[in-house]
Amino acid sequence: MKAVQDMNIITALGVDYVKDKFVVYGQLTDFSAVSSSDTGGGKKNDSTSWVGHGTGDNMIMAFNDMYRTAQHNTMWTHVKAIVLTDSALEHLVEIVDASCGLENYVTLHGCMVRSSL
Secondary structure, three states: OOHHEEEEEEEEEEEEEEEEEEEEEEEEEHHHHHHHHHOOOOOOOOOOEEEEEEOOOOHHHHHHHHHHHHHEEEEEOOOEEEEOOOOOOOOOOHHHHHHOOOOOOOOOOOOOOOOOO
């Protein structure tokens, strides 16, 4: 089992649809500061977040494009929020279908959709 600091842990997703392409943004949280403080490895630091993104003709291709620059294994099991733009909402069926394809990685406990329409 890998240590938490050796994993990309995605905690939130953003989805957009721009120029006939899906764009997926993933918020990755760095828990290395937490793991070092738990083991007495020094002073406690605040955890840091980054945003990675991927683009594709469909959602699966956009998800896969996120792996292109990943430096560690990526975990999808901690996704707590999914934010969709208005243009992405027009493709909600495709987005949900792709998320179901990731059911081993992302557990959707509920869905809240808010639109400015």
